[in-house]
Amino acid sequence: EAGVTQSPTHLIKTRGQQATLRCSPISGHTSVYWYQQALGLGLQFLLWYDEGEERNRGNFPPRFSGRQFPNYSSELNVNALELEDSALYLCASSFLRGRGQTGELFFGEGSRLTVL
Amino acid sequence: RKEVEQDPGPFNVPEGATVAFNCTYSNSASQSFFWYRQDCRKEPKLLMSVYSSGNEDGRFTAQLNRASQYISLLIRDSKLSDSATYLCVVRGSGNTPLVFGKGTRLSVIA
Numbered sequence: 524e525a526g527v528t529q530s531p532t533h534l535i536k537t538r539g540q541q542a543t544l545r546c547s548p549i550s551g552h553t554s555v556y557w558y559q560q561a562l563g564l565g566l567q568f569l570l571w572y573d574e575g576e577e578r579n580r581g582n583f584p585p586r587f588s589g590r591q592f593p594n595y596s597s598e599l600n601v602n603a604l605e606l607e608d609s610a611l612y613l614c615a616s617s618f619l620r621g622r623g624q625t626g627e628l629f630f631g632e633g634s635r636l637t638v639l
Numbered sequence: 640r641k642e643v644e645q646d647p648g649p650f651n652v653p654e655g656a657t658v659a660f661n662c663t664y665s666n667s668a669s670q671s672f673f674w675y676r677q678d679c680r681k682e683p684k685l686l687m688s689v690y691s692s693g694n695e696d697g698r699f700t701a702q703l704n705r706a707s708q709y710i711s712l713l714i715r716d717s718k719l720s721d722s723a724t725y726l727c728v729v730r731g732s733g734n735t736p737l738v739f740g741k742g743t744r745l746s747v748i749a
Binding site for chain 2: 556558563564565566568571578579581613627628630631632633
């Protein structure tokens with residue numbers, strides 16, 4: 524069974540440009556999470572989608588946005604890129620059991636964004 | 640105060656050693672606790688959940704102290720393959736996302 528897949532693996536952009544990152548969750552998982560892992564900062568929560576709706580949002584500016592499609596795949600968009608947006612962007616999926624989370628997130632290998 | 644705090648390490652230990660990692664969390668309403676493992680340049684993976692009564696999985700033992708808001712992970716008989724970063728992870732009540740600590744790096748040396 525395929526795990527969480529992300530694309531592109533690497534992306535190089537310049538300041539002010541826009542980046543789009545994509546994620547396909549594990550089959551049967553309805554929740555998709557986006558985390559940013561910058562050097563020395565650990566994983567920072569960005570966005571959480573479930574059943575096409577945004578469930579929660581981390582402490583990031585509005586230029587970080589995303590969506591979830593009917594097939595549960597997701598897209599993260601970062602507008603007006605800044606140098607400090609350079610990081611590994613990790614997507615994870617999980618299955619919401621009833622009204623709660625199972626706790627285990629399955630991560631993709633990430634998309635490494637470099638902003639020059 | 641950070642939501643989840645860990646000693647960054649690195650912890651350099653010989654094979655066969657016992658090593659303990661500690662973690663504190665700030666949200667007293669936190670409901671779920673986990674340890675994840677992240678190998679160099681790889682994605683994080685769930686190592687084990689942490690239960691109030693403490694739990695063990697082979698060489699790994701996790702403990703939770705809700706009163707002190709403290710979580711620990713003990714690794715016995717360290718193997719070279721245990722070398723990784725260990726992430727302490729906490730979830731609050733309701734539909735809140737998992738909050739990750741920065742991780743503690745472990746290097747097991749032959």
